Amino acid sequence: MRRDLNGLLFPRSVVVVGATPIPGKLGNTVITNVSNFPGRVYAVNPKYTEVLGKPCYPSVSELPEPVDLAVIVIPAEGVPAVLRECGQKGIKNAVIISAGFKEIGKDGIQREREVVHIANEYELNVLGPNVLGLISTRVGLNATFAPRTALPGPIAFMSQSGAFCTSVLDWAWKEKLGFSHFVSLGNKAVLNECDFLLAFAEDPETRVIVAYLEGIQDGPRFMEIAREVTREKPVVILKAGRAEAGARAVSSHTGTLAGSDHAYDAAFRQCGVIRARTVEELFDFAYILSRQPLPKGRRIGIVTNAGGAGVMAADAAEWEGLTVARLRDETLQALAQTVPEEAAIYNPVDVVGHATLQQYQAALELVLADPGVDLAVALSAPHPILRFADLAQAVAQAQRKTGKPLTVSFMAGELGEEAEEVLRRAGIPSFFDPARAVRAVAVLAKYAEIRTRPKQAPPQYPVAREKARHILGEAQRRGRLRLGLEAMDLLSAYGIPVARGGLARTAEEAGRLAQELGTPVALKIVSPELTHKTEVGGVRLDVPPQEADRVAWELLRNVRSRFPEVQIEGVYVQEMLPPGREVIVGMARDPTFGPLLMFGLGGIYVEVLKDVAFAVAPLSRPEAEELVELVQGKKLLFGVRGQPTVAREALVELILRVSQLVAENPAIVELDLNPVLCYPDRVVAVDLRLTVSEEGI
């Protein structure tokens, strides 16, 4: 559902319900802030006829007009009634600042349900409850109880933490960082991040969307919206709560590897959201993305008058995945004629300390103009012959001439303060630490790639969907929710290549199946209770077909005698395959984002080295290709000295088919194809573990 939030974000008239002239009360702080709003402002409070010079009415229903926005600051108990009054009055937007809802447990949860119910009944856009409020500098409204308002600017900000909102407001004031909208999301009873993503995307004065989130409410909707929005505007999110996931034990099963944080990482990557690790990154990224143009590539030019700073910047460029640009000959020649003799003209270009302002600027312009340079940093230490403020002017001029993105590190304290003002006016971010300047400019390259990434729908292979549903339905009907090799047909139904084989109920049947296969076979015990087949002695490898019945008989006897209580379904008879590269393709359902695919190299790569990658299904082809690329050990698949490369296309297709399988069949709760054997000409799934939900196909 696409909500019209214009009345919320661009209201023309506002009422503060619970406004009071008594200082120190929340309702007083809010009406004080709101009273600066240039539109029509009303108060509601039965005790007064006027509050801070604004007309005050005993109730919402007695207001002279259905205002665009109601800001509610009364004790929680009274909120549902007031909200209903708003609905009846025809008011479409409300901010519930009051606390005392979901966050306090039992009674509050019930009360919040009422709020949702009323909001649905009257189609109200409700922000909160339990919020700091919202600020729209676009219309001059501060509907919060914060001691500080926001400066106008191109950044739209939303935060799940109200405390963090006040922090950011106070800090941004000092840093002169401006916002178009500033929204405290609170309990997200009705409106959540998705609604604001859409609304901010539509606001022409918002250039960057920034959020602090502790969770996302509707993962699939978020991804759908974010995929589109990030093609238009950068979205930077600090999602806190990584540690929990990281602390989990790791095993070879997708279910335990796929902590929720992996899902956030994957989902953000797939839909082009830039994830900030820290508050510092969040606003460094937001600021530069709102002020600097996007580069064409990742090649950085570094200009400095202090050697050490250039070295530090080059180090940082490597960490950030930038390439230190190779300057073309024309640039080098021109530089040689421009800068002092001792200068280093190869990138990083060190014009040395006694370079004049003109020399520095000329060098920077030459570097920026080089077609091999996509973006740049300009660095300087204090030098007696250079005023930083002049240098800042020169840098800003150089940047305007070429239009290429740039950050600055003037490594100074007070000497650099005037320059900072010049740079701020020019929209050029400036940092003491050269590494931070490089990190900031690097995010532009990242976003430029996000904007231009291929846009493809997940492929839809023709599959035997009914057959798959039948297998899953049978498992549910029989109460066999953990399946293994006996469910290989499920994979075949989706065109996933599997090793030839079949389930034998008896030793004789095993012998027959082996003869049919006509090759040496692997015999694997099939039992829902024995999931570690090899460890319990339930596997025999490389059995000649003519011996299969005898070996199967022994195998069944041994396992039955060791585990008399365990139910044995039979023996899976499978063609022996030549050794190949083992990979694992798995899926677990993430509570937020749904089917989370995992890909990794098999065995120890997963268990010990944790070298795995995740993506939310369904995947497009480029996403499946990326999934394979994200694994560090990919070189083992596609080219180690003297070894053949495996069939990349076939592997990607297998992943895409698994993706379609799990996306179309929500009854599959967990899935592991482990191993999938990869060869130069094909890939084959050899073993399977599957968990089916108790109901629902």
Added chain:
Amino acid sequence: MRRDLNGLLFPRSVVVVGATPIPGKLGNTVITNVSNFPGRVYAVNPKYTEVLGKPCYPSVSELPEPVDLAVIVIPAEGVPAVLRECGQKGIKNAVIISAGFKEIGKDGIQREREVVHIANEYELNVLGPNVLGLISTRVGLNATFAPRTALPGPIAFMSQSGAFCTSVLDWAWKEKLGFSHFVSLGNKAVLNECDFLLAFAEDPETRVIVAYLEGIQDGPRFMEIAREVTREKPVVILKAGRAEAGARAVSSHTGTLAGSDHAYDAAFRQCGVIRARTVEELFDFAYILSRQPLPKGRRIGIVTNAGGAGVMAADAAEWEGLTVARLRDETLQALAQTVPEEAAIYNPVDVVGHATLQQYQAALELVLADPGVDLAVALSAPHPILRFADLAQAVAQAQRKTGKPLTVSFMAGELGEEAEEVLRRAGIPSFFDPARAVRAVAVLAKYAEIRTRPKQAPPQYPVAREKARHILGEAQRRGRLRLGLEAMDLLSAYGIPVARGGLARTAEEAGRLAQELGTPVALKIVSPELTHKTEVGGVRLDVPPQEADRVAWELLRNVRSRFPEVQIEGVYVQEMLPPGREVIVGMARDPTFGPLLMFGLGGIYVEVLKDVAFAVAPLSRPEAEELVELVQGKKLLFGVRGQPTVAREALVELILRVSQLVAENPAIVELDLNPVLCYPDRVVAVDLRLTVSEEGI
């Protein structure tokens, strides 16, 4: 050599050679800065009898006394003569600010050699040339041409970049960061980082030693000194120039993996130097190490009145290798009685926004007092009922009571400024970003571990050193500088366990050797030119002893016919070993630090996953144990489900013996034991590559 730098760092009398009253000249800036020195100050300049009120003499020899320190600011050509005069006069310490030496090439190099020569002749302590100068706030001397001096404080700082010195001075002034000594190292012709490490270590007012370095001149001496100094005082170094090494191609040979930056990482780790990645880290670490006590462990307590900040801090704790402390029951009970009902009493402790100052302070004191908490962060967002300055006082009080280390993140701008001053006076670092506060406090835990790490000398195994020297000498004599299996005796000489075997010159000899071994054998072609034996078809495995002569004959014939130009030494006949875990132990000589050992899991772990660790030899036992621990894949050696653990003790001893071998035999330029096979009861070196220097044993 241990130099007496007292006259340099704590002079009582100073002369500025090249002092001038003409503003804008370097000699004027320097005498202006020096003129504030409370000791005796002289100028030397033939044109004046007085400069800035200080007595001026035509030459150094005419000075009325042999001052403690000469500061030289004259054109480079005149420097050697003046320096000689200093020596003749009995002046023992000089700072050569003048540029025009090594850094300008040819003439300058010659001139710098002269400086070194004169310094040696007269036993002069010379700082520079090409420096900003030095500041000793301990005696009130600013002998630099910087526009700003340093505030007094507990941090001793040295920098190889003069420009970075001016940056730091200006920035530190703004941040109110104080220094005991401030030294620009310049060309390091005579004095270098080692000399100042020693001198700063001895200064009782210096609590932390901080350096910006682009290289280290004498690696072994640096390590020897730093090992000792870091047990007394923290040493934090920003070593720039990582990127170069990281960019190198990686292969399975130690020589190419061991980029110089790996050597710096290893050397710093081994001698307890804390390496900062960025300028921000450098001074965050320096400040906290100079002001906060050391913790007993890594368990962090987190107290906040804003939930989001607590989550961010917990995330950061994980990145920094801290453990979020588990509070004991008594603490939890006491907290429950102290904080508001809605508070979260489990660590991170969220006292919630409306907690009073007293509640916040009580909670923080309870957390700090918990014996399970080693260090803490205190976090806050702006709240109407809390003044940050009061909260800062409360935090400082809580810290004083328990004496446990602490950092603060008050997430605010102007509202927090007064508090910052309070915290600064209390020596408590404070940051806007909670993650940065956690990173800072974490470095205390790191340094606490450095101080208490075991101190052990490298073991000295009794070895057949003469035999090893003989093998290396023979290789040099014959000009065979690349050796393989034929040099296995070299390993045996140092007690390194090797697979049984020997070199056969002929097929018949191979047969005889195999019969003697009495087991199936591996036959491996031995040729200095064919280093990839397997790839050229030069290996036969699992050959029964009775067939060894025939197979060896075929092998020799095949290889000779394929490579007719290549010299074949014979066939190495080696017992076949059962499969085991493969590891690689290698060594390359680093230009700075000397023998750099590498350890890793064999094959793809090295080539693809780059999962290797480095250490500078000779290693102590704890260092060898650490080397093994540093490899991520160590779990493959010591415990993966269902697999036996390999002999750790034997592996560590093998590494220690290799360490002794390469430390005692500088003629070994490069060495690779690859693979070393590891079993539950032993480890065995199976193959070897070795490069010998052309001369010198």
